[in-house]
Amino acid sequence: MAGQNIHVSISAEPVFHVGSFPISNSIFTSLFVSLFLVVIASIFRFKFKSNNRPSSFQNVVEFIVESLYGFVHSITENTKKTKLFLPLIATFFLFIMLNNYVGLLPGVGPIMVKEPELHAISLAQQIHAAGLDTAEGHAKMAPLFRAATADLNTTLALAIIAVVMTQVFGVMHLGLAYFKKFFDFSSPIGFFVGILEFILEIAKIISFAFRLFGNIFAGEVLLIVMTYLVAVLVPAPFYALELFVGFIQALVFSMLSLLFFNLATKSHHDEEHHEVSEATVTAK
């Protein structure tokens, strides 16, 4: 049957141990992506010159920052809030997009290492670790690299960060009155709406995590199956689809978190009318 030679595993396998802490292949890959982002940012920080003929590298970084700033500002319409939200939103977008694209690089998936068994003490465990009891006769291999967002752990962590920061930003802007949303004692209906709001927050975590995980993991499985069936030319449109999906999912994740941040910090003052009218006056 077709499924025998395909190696697909929903959970990320550990590839080595640091002490007794297993490092999975997705953590390993996301370390490289984080390192890449930090190195680019540090290089830019120290070579940044405010002149009228920027180098191409500076141009690209400025373009990215400017478009992200414009994107965040178009939704919040408030300079103070934009400066507060921009670091986290930009990090979500760049981290998720780069992690999605790393899953498409050659070598991510085919390069395999032997899965380490930490404590193979009994004879049966040692035989299993050496792979002598499996049908193929060699040890259980696992890919060394794997897109971090194809692992439910990463996406769940990102989702929890997004929802927790919503509450934090809400409290920062509205004080403890933010929690009145959940505990509304003015009427029985209000009480149930408060409970529903609470459940909605949990549902947000789950939907964020599964949307990103499902899209990227399904893309990986699709590419593996397509490449297995016809190895030449046919996977090309699916790679294009994966490029598109990777970008869109990063955009959707950051846009959704931005919308939730904005909603949580929305106060019922008139300061927003002041900002909006100021913006329309300057736009004319």
Next chain:
Amino acid sequence: MQDLAIGITMGLGAIGPAIGIGMLVSKAMEAIGRNPEATNKIQTNMILGMAFAEAIAIYALVVALIIKFV
């Protein structure tokens, strides 16, 4: 039997989101036709709504993948 379950899960799970996305995009096209100046705003919100609707199909896909590979 397992293959049947996988096929039915994914097939039934894709009906709802497909109808939802179709309705969403048709209303967005209508709105763009009425007011071509607001195309950018409408398009952005349409993509956002599509991501929500597609997420439901993705849940069905994840269940199908879990049945197959776990």
